[in-house]
Amino acid sequence: MKLYKYPAVEDWKKLLQRPSMRMEDIEKQVTPILKTVQKDGDAALKAFSLRFDGANIDSILVSEEEFSQAEKDVDNDLKESISIAIKNVTKFHSAQKTDVLKVETMPGISCWRKSVPIQKVGLYIPGGSAPLFSTVIMIGAPALIAGCEEVFLCTPPNSEGKVHPAILYAAKKIGLTKVYKVGGAQAIAAMTFGTETIPSVSKIFGPGNQYVTAAKQLATKEGVAIDMPAGPSEVLVWADETANPTFIAADLLSQAEHGPDSQVILVSTSEDIIQKTEAEVEKQLSVLPRKEIAAKALEHSRSFLMKDEAEALKLVNEYAAEHLILSLDNAEDVAEKIINAGSVFVGHYTPESAGDYASGTNHTLPTYGYAKNYSGVSLDSYYRKITFQKIEKEGLESLGPHVERMAAAEELDAHKNAVTVRLNALKD
Numbered sequence: 001m002k003l004y005k006y007p008a009v010e011d012w013k014k015l016l017q018r019p020s021m022r023m024e025d026i027e028k029q030v031t032p033i034l035k036t037v038q039k040d041g042d043a044a045l046k047a048f049s050l051r052f053d054g055a056n057i058d059s060i061l062v063s064e065e066e067f068s069q070a071e072k073d074v075d076n077d078l079k080e081s082i083s084i085a086i087k088n089v090t091k092f093h094s095a096q097k098t099d100v101l102k103v104e105t106m107p108g109i110s111c112w113r114k115s116v117p118i119q120k121v122g123l124y125i126p127g128g129s130a131p132l133f134s135t136v137i138m139i140g141a142p143a144l145i146a147g148c149e150e151v152f153l154c155t156p157p158n159s160e161g162k163v164h165p166a167i168l169y170a171a172k173k174i175g176l177t178k179v180y181k182v183g184g185a186q187a188i189a190a191m192t193f194g195t196e197t198i199p200s201v202s203k204i205f206g207p208g209n210q211y212v213t214a215a216k217q218l219a220t221k222e223g224v225a226i227d228m229p230a231g232p233s234e235v236l237v238w239a240d241e242t243a244n245p246t247f248i249a250a251d252l253l254s255q256a257e258h259g260p261d262s263q264v265i266l267v268s269t270s271e272d273i274i275q276k277t278e279a280e281v282e283k284q285l286s287v288l289p290r291k292e293i294a295a296k297a298l299e300h301s302r303s304f305l306m307k308d309e310a311e312a313l314k315l316v317n318e319y320a321a322e323h324l325i326l327s328l329d330n331a332e333d334v335a336e337k338i339i340n341a342g343s344v345f346v347g348h349y350t351p352e353s354a355g356d357y358a359s360g361t362n363h364t365l366p367t368y369g370y371a372k373n374y375s376g377v378s379l380d381s382y383y384r385k386i387t388f389q390k391i392e393k394e395g396l397e398s399l400g401p402h403v404e405r406m407a408a409a410e411e412l413d414a415h416k417n418a419v420t421v422r423l424n425a426l427k428d
């Protein structure tokens, strides 16, 4: 991790850049995949699975037998942990339900807003470099809590054409039994256009690599909604002199190990903490099974020595990290001042991994600085909010003349007439 001491504000934008490929370059690779799936359907899905995953797929839909085998292959300890994760995620997301909001804006005029679940949603579960069964819980459980009618998931097969048993186990455990063996941009294309086997959906959820994320963004041009751009994982740790370098190094490596295009950032006003953390990162990295992946991510990761807390706060908000860890003595106070982040982990004993798996918050979060304008997945992501209104006769009598006047001023006589004919009827 390269260290930048007291970086000048005018250099921040460049120094805080993510390592991802340029969108135009990825689009060039992804667009032909989308077009081919739109044209050739299942045949294209099978061909891309062979090309990108080395898998020969017979049936794209996971069978009952595969689910039963998965049940046997997942050990009881892991089943217990999955249950706890489901319980906490369900508890946090169920609490996000809101009542119908009804307001009488004037006597005789009622306006209300109701959350209505999106009917057809497709979930993408990453599986290229690690089988992220925790994502099944994160984006599957809220879909069911919200009451979405059709919910299914797509995930890449391994080279034997199989889906990891924990993905199938977690899916069945939360009540999802339609799983399609297809990954990457081709899965996003299938959920966008539909194929012989996979139905098209109204909204696509789920994180993924740069190809998946670019495909999701392109899917929006076809009228499909997406949760958000949730690409390669990132974490920013802001640590003061009370932080423990062993903890911080572990947190940084936890996201660096996701992929070579992940990025981790350390911010501190203490050079001593930065140096000790760098040493710990080297030590812990050397024994990590995924050390090659993590080492690549560290090549474009950075440490920033800042002159004071105010400057550090500005830099942290400018980066808009997917995950922000506040390893600070006054972490709770600082948390109040965070305006750009996907999810914030407050205090020395809040590892980011807890949120990845089981504390209750959602791990599907905006990356690449999109935390400036997008939220992570929550129960709300599965609803549309529909507004309603009912106007009684007395309400129209008091509001109607104002609407007539405004419509006339906009020179929209038909709008005005829709009120006038009713007011005239009331006078008769």
Ligand SMILES: NC(=O)c1ccc[n+]([C@@H]2O[C@H](COP(=O)([O-])OP(=O)(O)OC[C@H]3O[C@@H](n4cnc5c(N)ncnc54)[C@H](O)[C@@H]3O)[C@@H](O)[C@H]2O)c1
Pocket (backbone or CB within 6 Å): 029, 052, 053, 125, 126, 127, 128, 129, 130, 132, 135, 156, 182, 183, 184, 185, 186, 207, 208, 209, 210, 211, 212, 229, 230, 231, 232, 233, 258, 259, 262, 322, 363, 364, 365, 366, 367
């Ligand atoms: N932001 C979030 O909320 C969040 C959450 C979990 C994971 N993630 C990220 O998700 C990503 C998962 O990535 P992954 O690769 O392990 O799995 P993945 O399932 O996203 O992607 C695997 C697929 O990528 C496609 N692919 C691979 N190389 C390709 C190429 N050259 N051209 C076109 N397509 C290609 C293949 O079809 C393959 O099936 C990681 O970057 C991880 O950090 C993000």
Ligand SMILES: N[C@H](CO)Cc1c[nH]c[nH+]1
Pocket (backbone or CB within 6 Å): 132, 134, 135, 232, 233, 234, 255, 322, 356, 363, 364, 365
């Ligand atoms: N850190 C990822 C989100 O960026 C989520 C995850 C799943 N499993 C492990 N981690």
Ligand SMILES: [Zn+2]
Pocket (backbone or CB within 6 Å): 233, 254, 255, 258, 356
């Ligand atoms: Zn993670």
